Amino acid sequence: DQQVKQNSPSLSVQEGRISILNCDYTNSMFDYFLWYKKYPAEGPTFLISISSIKDKNEDGRFTVFLNKSAKHLSLHIVPSQPGDSAVYFCAARDRSESSYKLIFGSGTRLLVRP
C-alpha cells in the first residue's frame, strides 16, 4: 500500500513555461514533505521542503504547495529550463517515527523541451 503516490510517471513542458509536479499521500501523521531531483547515474539531491504547519514554501524558481485537507502537495517550477529535466521524487516523514524515515513516491520524469 503506497503511502506516497506520484500518479504521473512523466511530464513534458516547453522551456519557459510552468512545470507542475503532483504528489498525494494517505498518512495523516506525515509532518514534513520534501522534493528531490535526480539526474541519471547520480544520487538524488534535495530540492525543497515544507513543514505541515505551512501551506507554501518558495526557493527561487521552485515553490512547493501543501493542501493538508486534500493530502496533496505540488512542486511548481517557473520558468522551466532544459536543465530541470530529471526525475523528481516527493517524500514524506512520519512524525510518529523517531528514526526520521522518509517514504518516497515512485517519481515523475520531467522533460523540458527547448
Next chain:
Amino acid sequence: DAGITQSPRHKVTETGTPVTLRCHQTENHRYMYWYRQDPGHGLRLIHYSYGVKDTDKGEVSDGYSVSRSKTEDFLLTLESATSSQTSVYFCAISGQGDEQYFGPGTRLTVT
C-alpha cells in the same frame, strides 16, 4: 555537497555469492540509511542506523543485513545474492532528521 561516498560504484556478481556495499560519510551525521531504487518503485528503505551499533529494518529488509561499527561507515551485506537484488543502491545521511543527503549510488547486477 554532503561528504558521502559509496563503494564500489558498479558491481557484477553471481547468484549465491555474498556482496558488501560500503557507505562512508565525513559529516559526522547520526542517521544513515540504505535504499534501493527500482523502476516504478521509487526509493525503498532497506535498513537504517541511528547510531554506532544501532540499526533497524526498513520496508524491504529481507535478504540484507547491515553493520555500523563507526559513525562514518555503514555497510550493507547481501549474504547470498539473488537476481531480484539487481538494483541501484543509495546510501543517505541525516543530521537532525530533516533532509537526507544521498551518495552517488552503487549499481549492482546479479547474474
